[in-house]
Amino acid sequence: MTEQSKIAPVVKALPDAQTVTAVTHWTDRLFSFRCTRPRSLRFRSGEFVMLGLLGDTGKPLLRAYSIASPSWDEELEFYSIKVPDGPLTSRLQHIQPGDEIILRPKPVGTLVHDALLPGKRLWLFATGTGIAPFASLLRDPETFEKFEQVIFMHTCRELAELEYGRQLVESLPEDPLIGEFVGNKLLYYPTTTQDQSPHMGRITDNLTSGKVFADLGLPPLDPEIDRGMVCGSLDFNTDMKTILEAAGLREGANSEPAEYVVEKAFVG
């Protein structure tokens, strides 16, 4: 037997396969999971990739998923809705550690620091699973190096749907890597629109009424100072664009950075 034939070849069952390392179910509609990271994968915090499973026809069934882990993490994390009759998430919700998923290592996206001009305050506006890219950006030192203050607004219908974000925010000051960067720069403003909670209401309503500014002791949005990143449903994104444009902020892109950027929360 030659030396070479003794070594078991690393053959993965799926193309672009990665191995699931952890799964957390947050509610009956939401779960997060971690998986191995392709060695070749470099990404900017806030970007998304195509991810999925092999479909019944033998072809990959892929959807866009924002990477929820920061770019320095040796694993990848994702946050997903469970759609009971959704072709992918009805199956993806059952993955277990050790299972393989398909991940195309071609990250893209506009919720990145490169698409924003320098500013003083960064606002992160998310509804539902739109938190995913911000879970990455909130764990990236660059976010706190570039801005004096970071305001994270997250709105869900139910309290339990805020839990992933709440635990993430709570863990930041203690984090050995990011804790010192976060310091006291982060203001967290979670709201619910159905369950009772300390702060209620839609992000859009809390901005237009001025409630969030009064609660946090901040001045109104100013295009010289404030930068925004928006991630939620199509309707939410449209309403947020109207509010930000009315305040004088312009939409930016990788090719032309400006004062705010938008991306739809993909799955669900």
Ligand code: A2P
């Ligand atoms: P609401 O309960 O008032 O519709 P969903 O689960 O449908 O994705 O919604 C997540 C959160 O986003 C809910 O709290 C919902 O509030 C809120 N939301 C939905 N559409 C908009 C919108 N156009 N502007 C602001 N918030 C919205």
